[in-house]
Amino acid sequence: MLMVDWFMATTILLPALAGFVLFFVGQPAIRRLTVLALSVILIIASLLVLQNGPFTYSPRPLAGVAWNQLLVAGDAVLVALFFYFGWRARSGLIVGLVALQAALVAYLEFALAGVAADNAPLFYVDHLSIVMALVIGIVGSAIAVYALHYMDHHEQHLRVEPSRQPKFFFSVLLFLGAMNGLVFANSLPWLFFFWEVTTLCSFLLIGHDGTEEAQRNALRALWMNLVGGVAFAAGMILLETTAHTLAVAEIAAERQAGGALLGLAFLVVAGCTKAAQLPFQSWLLGAMVAPTPVSALLHSSTMVKAGVYLIIRLAPGFEGTLLSPLVATAGAYTFVTAAALAVSQSNAKRVLAYSTISNLGLIIACAGLNSALAISAAVLLIVFHAVSKGLLFLGVGAIEQYIGSRDIEAMEGLLRRVPLLTAVTMIGILTMLLPPFGVLVAKWAALEAAARVPLAMLLLVAGSALTVVFWTKWMGRMMSAAPSSQRLHVESLSPLFSIPLVGLAALAILLTAALGWVMSGLIGPAVSDWYPTVGLASGDNGLVSSVGAFPVWALLTVLAVLVVVALVASPVREKSVRAVYACGENLAESGDTDFRSIGDGTQAMSLGSYYYVGVLGESKINRWANPIAIALLVSLMGVAIL
Amino acid sequence: MNIITTARVKSPWILHFDTGSCNGCDIEILACLTPLYDVERFGMINVGNPKHADVLLVTGPANRRNARVLRNLYEQMPAPKVVIVIGTCGCSGGVFHNCYNMLGGIDKVIPVDVYVPGCAAKPEAIIDGVVLALQRLAERSESKPALAEALA
Amino acid sequence: MITPSIALEILVTVFALVVAPLAGGLLFGIDRKLTARLQNRIGPPIVQPFYDFIKLWNKDQIFANRSQLIYVYVHLGAAMASLVLLVWQQDMLVILFTLALGGISLVLGGFSVRSPYSQIGSQRELLQMLAYEPMLVLAAVGFYLVTGSFLVAAVFARGTPLLFELPVIALSFVLVLGIKLRKSPFDIAAAGHAHQELVRGLLTEYSGRYLALIEMAHWYELLLVLGIISLFWANPLVVGFGLSLLLYFLVILIDNAVARLTWTSMLKITWSWGAGLSVLNLAAIYVLSYLGWIGG
Numbered sequence A: 001m002l003m004v005d006w007f008m009a010t011t012i013l014l015p016a017l018a019g020f021v022l023f024f025v026g027q028p029a030i031r032r033l034t035v036l037a038l039s040v041i042l043i044i045a046s047l048l049v050l051q052n053g054p055f056t057y058s059p060r061p062l063a064g065v066a067w068n069q070l071l072v073a074g075d076a077v078l079v080a081l082f083f084y085f086g087w088r089a090r091s092g093l094i095v096g097l098v099a100l101q102a103a104l105v106a107y108l109e110f111a112l113a114g115v116a117a118d119n120a121p122l123f124y125v126d127h128l129s130i131v132m133a134l135v136i137g138i139v140g141s142a143i144a145v146y147a148l149h150y151m152d153h154h155e156q157h158l159r160v161e162p163s164r165q166p167k168f169f170f171s172v173l174l175f176l177g178a179m180n181g182l183v184f185a186n187s188l189p190w191l192f193f194f195w196e197v198t199t200l201c202s203f204l205l206i207g208h209d210g211t212e213e214a215q216r217n218a219l220r221a222l223w224m225n226l227v228g229g230v231a232f233a234a235g236m237i238l239l240e241t242t243a244h245t246l247a248v249a250e251i252a253a254e255r256q257a258g259g260a261l262l263g264l265a266f267l268v269v270a271g272c273t274k275a276a277q278l279p280f281q282s283w284l285l286g287a288m289v290a291p292t293p294v295s296a297l298l299h300s301s302t303m304v305k306a307g308v309y310l311i312i313r314l315a316p317g318f319e320g321t322l323l324s325p326l327v328a329t330a331g332a333y334t335f336v337t338a339a340a341l342a343v344s345q346s347n348a349k350r351v352l353a354y355s356t357i358s359n360l361g362l363i364i365a366c367a368g369l370n371s372a373l374a375i376s377a378a379v380l381l382i383v384f385h386a387v388s389k390g391l392l393f394l395g396v397g398a399i400e401q402y403i404g405s406r407d408i409e410a411m412e413g414l415l416r417r418v419p420l421l422t423a424v425t426m427i428g429i430l431t432m433l434l435p436p437f438g439v440l441v442a443k444w445a446a447l448e449a450a451a452r453v454p455l456a457m458l459l460l461v462a463g464s465a466l467t468v469v470f471w472t473k474w475m476g477r478m479m480s481a482a483p484s485s486q487r488l489h490v491e492s493l494s495p496l497f498s499i500p501l502v503g504l505a506a507l508a509i510l511l512t513a514a515l516g517w518v519m520s521g522l523i524g525p526a527v528s529d530w531y532p533t534v535g536l537a538s539g540d541n542g543l544v545s546s547v548g549a550f551p552v553w554a555l556l557t558v559l560a561v562l563v564v565v566a567l568v569a570s571p572v573r574e575k576s577v578r579a580v581y582a583c584g585e586n587l588a589e590s591g592d593t594d595f596r597s598i599g600d601g602t603q604a605m606s607l608g609s610y611y612y613v614g615v616l617g618e619s620k621i622n623r624w625a626n627p628i629a630i631a632l633l634v635s636l637m638g639v640a641i642l
Numbered sequence B: 001m002n003i004i005t006t007a008r009v010k011s012p013w014i015l016h017f018d019t020g021s022c023n024g025c026d027i028e029i030l031a032c033l034t035p036l037y038d039v040e041r042f043g044m045i046n047v048g049n050p051k052h053a054d055v056l057l058v059t060g061p062a063n064r065r066n067a068r069v070l071r072n073l074y075e076q077m078p079a080p081k082v083v084i085v086i087g088t089c090g091c092s093g094g095v096f097h098n099c100y101n102m103l104g105g106i107d108k109v110i111p112v113d114v115y116v117p118g119c120a121a122k123p124e125a126i127i128d129g130v131v132l133a134l135q136r137l138a139e140r141s142e143s144k145p146a147l148a149e150a151l152a
Numbered sequence C: 001m002i003t004p005s006i007a008l009e010i011l012v013t014v015f016a017l018v019v020a021p022l023a024g025g026l027l028f029g030i031d032r033k034l035t036a037r038l039q040n041r042i043g044p045p046i047v048q049p050f051y052d053f054i055k056l057w058n059k060d061q062i063f064a065n066r067s068q069l070i071y072v073y074v075h076l077g078a079a080m081a082s083l084v085l086l087v088w089q090q091d092m093l094v095i096l097f098t099l100a101l102g103g104i105s106l107v108l109g110g111f112s113v114r115s116p117y118s119q120i121g122s123q124r125e126l127l128q129m130l131a132y133e134p135m136l137v138l139a140a141v142g143f144y145l146v147t148g149s150f151l152v153a154a155v156f157a158r159g160t161p162l163l164f165e166l167p168v169i170a171l172s173f174v175l176v177l178g179i180k181l182r183k184s185p186f187d188i189a190a191a192g193h194a195h196q197e198l199v200r201g202l203l204t205e206y207s208g209r210y211l212a213l214i215e216m217a218h219w220y221e222l223l224l225v226l227g228i229i230s231l232f233w234a235n236p237l238v239v240g241f242g243l244s245l246l247l248y249f250l251v252i253l254i255d256n257a258v259a260r261l262t263w264t265s266m267l268k269i270t271w272s273w274g275a276g277l278s279v280l281n282l283a284a285i286y287v288l289s290y291l292g293w294i295g296g
Ligand code: SF4
Pocket: B021, B022, B023, B024, B025, B026, B059, B060, B086, B087, B088, B089, B090, B094, B095, B118, B119, B120, B121
């Protein structure tokens, strides 16, 4: 029992510590060694926590100083930093928000101190926390390793001198530590502290490149997340005064009402800001200016996942109240709207960003549906989305370094140019899109859980259909290739690229193959800790819910057999290859898609995708989408007061 | 006839290519599709895509401009395939004979199996021509060496 | 250990996999005959699709690239798998997802060749999926609301036909069938027989054996959709079959009576008249079950 505290402490403190070391020690070799070693340790530590199972923990006072006093000091440092950033940017908005937040937190910590007898443990580690820690440990580490090579190339490309990597890795590692703290914390003020540290890290990372655009977007991310921070602080005050506790486990243990429910609504709004739900989506879209590993980190294992984690964590506390269906509707609304917005994007990173927002909406919708089945779907999504989305960002980042563009149109025929990168990116998309992979299993569970909540169900149905469109269009661009019988020539990648990429791709597939174990060993317990059943159980050939069944293994087997049959049965013979039909005007019989045009001139055939900007463009949709989103969030509060 | 040959004969999909005819013969071909002649009862479909076609119907003569297109379309058709020329100008050049840009009949460019003369060719003659072509197809399908050659 | 019940299950599965394409092909043959008669023609024999299939299978194999071919197998396999899932009375949503897997696969096949015809065809096929997917999923939700389960088995376990509670959703399958069969007015991604569109849309670059396999997948898909329609009157199933054939002939009639639409009109019609009315049907179910008039 003593040991597991140390494992947990390791996952929080060691990354932060390593971050500080790297901040001062600039040698690349030391950096590499530290990050690699830390990754291994993080993964092992989170696995050990998993093996140990749930526990609670309150650290003894540190050298006679109570931890709550340390917390006050920590909060003060954060406030000072945020205030400095706001003041430096001459942003009245940020300064105002920081002041408001500081006032609320000070009120909570001083005026309300002792209102509730706080003897709840500081850390409460249950299966949900463990699932999160695993995601952070494994996916986060993969991204950190990938960043080692990526940042070298990135700085070379931008001619950054002297290297700013010490600062970069400081933020990245601190981020991982803060995330682990966030998922293990039981005391809301502590959770809030880690929450604000992630805000700080994301601000530093988004602005890392120092361009004007980066600065602007970083500031936007800062103020939006500070809005979330204010909502968080307000929620805490409401909970402290009405429910008389700030222990997450106690709040979630019983159904809240009145002021406490309003407090929960505030926390849900805070979660929505962090998860970049409409109308707060613009900070996550702006975050793309940062180097790609940052996007990967923000989108998959950290930051946005903190938002949905908080909502899932608190969901049992508002189960059965009117807040539930409203949260479901708000989440489902973001799910469908972000999916529609993704259709019109040709920038691969923007497509990924909207897809993240959309999937987080789905997770929040599941939290709102608030049944065992729905929560199972939510946790499944957290896990599988983290792996696939992390993989996709890393893939796109590597592709960008190879072809110098992140535009989907520039990715035409990528399969022939960089087959390995294309393959891992395709695996990322396919595991997001196709049955029987985990994300789709989660969608299936979500739809089945939503069938009795009419509006949420409708939105989910529409959103699922739109999702198919933007993913498939993108894959289509990468697959599009001129006639050829040639074998693919696999490009060579740095092992710092190929190991995280291939590792995550393999993980995305293996996790589906091991879905039974994932369900019974990880997700089932995370759900049954708080709900009467596990929602989804593993059956004979797949997963079984109370209203349906998903034969995962049967389908996975069929898919594997089909791919093998197809590979064996499709002959590649030079003489079988013909040019595409071009009304008889091809220039060469094969291999060439140029054609002869007027006056015997040569015309290059250029193809492009459809983006439906006239119907689904950002300017068209945002006009009504953001007001509706705001109305939904306001109604969230309203319904809690009722 | 074995089943494969039967299927080949019963399912001729047609690509119609006009190399520059006067359109007289084209109209007669379209007439074949109308309820009066209804060639679809023989399984014929006008597919408009060489990759799906078994029969190439050509109207018009071969000239310097269209020869390469004709060859390209012919090569994009998967074997076994047959070529039918409809109309006198496709058979020999017809009224365009001796024009400055003429090569002559279609057989100057690609191998032709059936010639349907007439200016314009009647629908009955066109259908007769197709039936004749299908016999050629059947022969080719039955005789192993010829088929091997066609598929090579 | 093969028990009699497993043996029976295997037998039924094999039977379905063999009979479905035969029945599907024959139905397409009847379609062509009927269309010809509607146009005052004689038309081809009803076994024509099989002649076409055998001929295509024995053509020379030509293609543009290898990845194009891989998708055909996944397309066909997914269509077969979804039919098997239906026969096994599995989860409706999973059946639909598997069907979508096959659809996506074919779209990728169209995209994987650098041909303007097949790529535009693929884009349009995606729009077609966007048009019919919501209707299919809403139908599954309707099944659930009435039977309390997403399993097809629950439909059979129920005595009274679903048609009474879900008449509008049943009717929406006219649209689904029309799109799935690429019939006018929805034949925008690729059109059959003599209705050319974009040469042959996303099928333009498939020929010979691969076109034959796609054709076969089409037969399976036809049987799958007809099978789903039959569920609206599952006891006795014969009535359900009759119902599905009725809708099938309705679709053929519409095919011969109307012209092709643009994709915008298609989406408008399917989302308003198709999905919209389905939603009203569902709303009625919600209200009625709230009032306690129907169980579920
Ligand atoms: S043969 Fe006579 S009718 Fe036919 S295309 Fe030539 S010129 Fe015209």
